[in-house]
Amino acid sequence: MSSAEGPVSGGGIVVDRVHRAFGDVVAVDDISLVARPGEVTALIGPNGAGKTTLMLMLATLLVPDDGSITVDGFSPVDDPREVRKRIGWMPDGFGTWDALTVREVLHTIGAAYDMPVGETRARTEEVLAQVHLADLADRRARVLSRGQKQRLGMARALLHRPTTLILDEPASGLDPRSRIELRDLLRGLAAAGTTVLVSSHILTELQEMADRAVIVSRGRTIETQTVDGAAPVARTWRVTALDRARLVTALGEAGADWHDAGTAVDVTLAGDREAAELLARLAGSGAGVTAYAPLHGEMEAAYLAATEDRQ
């Protein structure tokens, strides 16, 4: 990952020094971010970091106390209607009208977006197929599992072909296959030019789907990074070898910063290049390396580093 921030022209989301408090509680203190069209931007941070509050402001539900927000060039405060046309919002803990069938929920949403009946019906079938809910289309929403409701929430957000997706914990409650499908879906949408802002606690998945990560903590933007694979991120690697003594000796000769981890050894390395060089050295040491892998993904490592002060 590498630090990156820059102006966005035209579309996308631009959040500039936004502040929002609820009485004495400051939910968002000073968050700035840019989410570009054609990219998936991950919003990550610990519980209570202000992610959901920020998303509510983006979704035209809350007014920021200070700072500015634009979505595709429109302000959610001054032009909420224009923003609503353009966004697809999926809240954390998506609620739905339990007495309606899955298909009826989407037909209702289509009517609420002024979509013609024929278009709504066609688009409903399309998004049901996209989120793999076609088989459950005539089931009442109340019988859906949590994961199925999440998928219905995704279908709801996609129905009116928004240019910007704001997804709060979309993978929550999804089984592994659904998570992979969600990742592929979001990558596909981003490739088609959609701006995707997604928050999640499952950093390994964000790592695979996000182009950019914005780390927030205590209502503030801590870091903004691009996910490009070549950027140096200090990470801990776990090494296991047949001959532990030789392994430790080889690490000492290489000047590596290591510590004991039971039968294995954890080594902190500045980046992937350093990791590759050490692996080559260990392979020639005769220690018999059997496992060599990072303990955390890049995004996870960056997140842990950025939020270290919480400890």
Add this chain to the structure above:
Amino acid sequence: MSATRLWTVARLELVQRQRTSRWPIVFGAWFVIIGLVTLASWRAVREADFSSGPSLYDVTTFFVLMLGMLVVPSLTATTVNGDREHGVLATLQTTLVTSWELVLGKLLASWIVSLCFLATALPFLAWAWIEGGLSVGRILLSLLVLVVVMAVVAAVGLMFSTLTARPVSSAVLTYLSLASLVFGTLIAFLLSAVLLTDQVTVRVNGIPESYWAAQVEPPTGAEPPVEGRMMQPTQADCEVFTRTSEVSRTDRLWPLLAMNPFVVVADAAPSRHADTGTFTGGFTPMRWISDGARDAKAGPAVGEVQDECSYLPASGSAPLDGESADDLSLAAEEARNAAALERRDANPVWPWGLAFLVGLGLVSVVVAEQRVRTPVRRLPSGTRIA
């Protein structure tokens, strides 16, 4: 505002309710209860010489209003905070549905349900009409007033559902508010009527004190009264004199009665007049309420000569415990009734009451719209937007 989006909200509300409530059972129970009440009323007031239509109509209409005021708030008093609790309010708020469409759509849905309840009662109101003594025009007027009152009740419930975070709180507040309108206004009127009085000098056409004094001690030369008997005065003994009296200023308090939905419906109801020419007797609570409210609005007749003589025999004299020398003056009786009817006709209460209730409904809707408007700058404490 888009009619399509408004109807989308209303339809969503109706479908949700229709599928989550046991409506056939509810409507069936409603039909049976009103039917039993109407039947009981019919058996109670049925008399060969009187038209029982007004009695039936009064009882049925009041019962519909009473049940409506119990049922309709349950439809709206939890609609917004309930949706918020289930996480579906924000789903609509982030679409193109405006806050007005959201509020009016929900109100429309509740109103439609209340109209369905009213429609279920229509066969019994038709029965009352067939029984006679009611004009179609007055029936339509009272039904129109009833329909508006139901909408107001729905609007009040809707407002409270936007004002509190918990559905149970809004339901309680709605029922308390309606109870204040029904019972609170009546209690306030009665208490105020006792407290708010004026000392006024009134002109009276009646029997002066001197008449009774003369009965006890006749003037010199007059024939002494028969022992143990006092002569009944006649209209010939009446004089016009002034008297200081304490009167209740109900003419200043009548708006309290006008705020009462039952008074509004009763005052617009057809039993106020037997305008079909059929004599109406028996149990007509709406007419009684209406007459009372209109008399209160007219207030004490301070400027007029109060006639206390019209009940007296026109002439002659008779012992108090014996038969009257003359029949009661029927002409005077009729004149008094005509004057009372004229005063009541000149003092309708329902238009004012209806205007108040419509105003209350409008204020409720405006408050509700303000409370669901997004984006929100200040969230009420304990409330989540989504």
